[in-house]
Amino acid sequence: MGVPMEKDPREEIIQAWYMDDSNEDQRLPHHKEPKEFVSLDKLAELGVVSWRLDADNYETDEELKKIREARGYSYMDFCEVCPEKLPNYEEKIKNFFEEHLHTDEEIRYCVAGSGYFDVRDRNDAWIRIWVKKGAMIVLPAGIYHRFTLDSDNYIKAMRLFVGDPVWTPFNRPHDHLPARKEYVDSFLKEAGGNAIDASA
Template identity: 30%
Template structure:
């Protein structure tokens, strides 16, 4: 089940609020400029399907977002516990960073934890199958795929170079709960 935990920046021990209803999560995130919604595939997907099959299943939603928001590239990232570089890939996303463009992710399968550092709060968003999150350009955040990753996600980019991060150097991410906590 998707959830949103909102923590004061100074206290990772106890969130101010925990939300599990889609409408509550979406409205709370919208208040800080983050878009969150749920998509349904028009075509069922079989385990092990190709990137082309994943993109075809969500083509209307992808095309609408690309048209409305000017995204120039789309790809599919699939990671499982068997991936030989899973620890290095996890570490790459765990430090606080920001991007010059929106970070748009749709979870086709599995889950991941986006933690957004906005003003004096950390918004920990557990995204699961069917969730779309759009983090505005410049938003400080980090992503945890867990020690045993299992996800397939669609990524949309304005920059055709794909994922380009500017790390903040702040150690805040190390003080907050991870996906496996």
């Protein structure tokens, strides 16, 4: 008998799965039938990295401090997304859900509530990533993605950034941007000439 695998503590607050293609409310889970979950390792292969942090003590959290220093996240602010707190809520939530990319990393640390980040895999299929309180996620520059709340309609996220923040979204298609080309070369092209097994 093999030793049972240690459960990754991130899995309690970050889950990912392939989405169905129904046009129902974007805030529903949109699981395929049967459900098809995606591992955090598979997300890492797409450049999406994550941590589980202590959201109740983010002001004094040494681990957060270490991550910020190691990755150069000098800028920090908070964004609350819910109908009561976000001006032009309906319009903003529509914009967040337009498929887009950024020329810098998108770093979000969920300190309260929950929401969905959807990213494209190597075959352009949507993977839905559900982040809950304590989850910190980094979407690499150049990855096509979108965001929506889940049916609880609330998230409070810390936004981190290297240097002065630039939040410009480039709606798809923007394949000519250097950030997109770098992303494709780093994560979507076949590594070392080996064929990528999309099912792995």
